[in-house]
Amino acid sequence: MAVEVSADQVRDAVKAYLGRFLDDMDGMEDVDLISGGLLDSLVAVQLIDFIQNRFGVTVDDEDLEIANFDSVNRVVAFVERKRGRA
Amino acid sequence: MSGPATGEPEHLAAFEALAADKLAPLAEDWERAGAVSREIVPLLAGAGLLGALVPTASGGTGWSHRDYGEANRVLGALSPSAQSLLTVHGMVTQALARWGSAPLRALLPRFAGGHAVAAFALSEADAGSDVRQLASTAEQVDGGWRLTGVKRWISFGQLADAFLVFARTAAGDAAFLVRRDDRGVTVSPEARTAGLRAARLAVLELDGCTVPGERLVGRPGFALTQIGGRALTYGRLWVAFGAVGLAESCHRATLERITTQSRFGQPLKDFQLVRGLVSDTELAVRSARLLARQAATASDTASQWLMDEVLAAKLAASRAATLAAGVCAQIHGAQGLVEDSPVQRRLADARVMEIIEGNTQLVQDLLADQTIARWRATSRGGVQ
């Protein structure tokens, strides 16, 4: 369910989540994960599920733009936008 | 709603009755003839299965994944070829319900009612496991897209009215719904495979086939992940249930044989080495069934470990089918080697389960990622 969290909390949660699949997330906030080939395609699917379930936002088909999901900071911006805060 | 004794939902109990009374004799004919006939379509639609993965609000019957899985298991025991129709039609209708444009979603009641059959057209001659090698292209043209390429090994392509086709565009990988009656589409029978030989495989040739813009499913750049990757995750779950059904039918044939045949003055069931085969198979089948059910529940409850559960179920179930089919063939001696016999057919079907929806080695590789991720999540006390 959606819970109120700050942008920093979203960032930490996304980093912790991706840290399950990538060896080191330190300093990776702006690295292109999908276009850079760092995320396996199944993990990219799981990332979208995670965003929906954890932050209570819905990813619609028009949201399917690489720009929304390619890096930790882009995901944070996407979640903020979807939650109507940015 | 509950069935009489087991707490089983009524729609599932009704399908099991249909399977026993009607589908079982038909399945024998289909398997012998090497072709599932179109008469299966209204039967499955009438049972609610062709719209099972479509929400009721979109014209489907909205079954739980647990119930749909059980139906796949039941049909898989009768005919793995027929079961594969549930796999591909289910994958495509579910993808359309989730990502389709409004005009595409408006077609869902037709798919649910069995007025149209959907097939999944991802593989090509050189792009099977490695879908990044996709060579089919879609070029944006005035008002739509022009598709060119050859898709291979399409289960039920011979019967399908529509295909979910994956192709490259200038903006990345994309998925489209292509109709059999679109101009530039040619469907022809595929080389007959030894396993799933009744699954009506087809080759789909797209020769500058032009489709309107609304046929794009999702957005370019996301087809292989969000559309295809997700569809394959569910496809793996249905294959897992189908493989459990296949394994169960092999195991039953083994038990029938060893309890009715004697050699060297004693029933086969009393030989210690045979008893080892029986208990190993029992263990494999039983654990695969539990893993498949657990994975379906993970899906119904939107578990964060869905991928992990599905990969484990697919690996266990396809291997259980291989083991059970091999033991069944061994126990049948020369009888088990007769061409076209049910024992041989099951052996060939089991082989397919380790190839489709991710070959065994690829699934092992993906499962290792999930295993490490799950371990990291718990050992680091990471996000839950």
Ligand SMILES: Cc1cc2nc3c(=O)[nH]c(=O)nc-3n(C[C@H](O)[C@H](O)[C@H](O)COP(=O)(O)OP(=O)(O)OC[C@H]3O[C@@H](n4cnc5c(N)ncnc54)[C@H](O)[C@@H]3O)c2cc1C
């Ligand atoms: C009966 C049947 C029905 C089918 N139905 C459909 C359908 O409806 N739609 C569709 O799009 N496709 C369908 N297919 C195609 C199927 O998805 C492919 O056959 C499958 O993806 C494997 O691809 P391939 O045959 O090109 O084998 P390859 O990719 O050439 O793989 C061959 C072998 O190489 C090894 N290998 C491959 N990748 C790896 C890896 N990453 N790690 C380690 N080893 C590896 C494995 O041992 C594998 O079995 C069907 C196939 C069959 C046989």
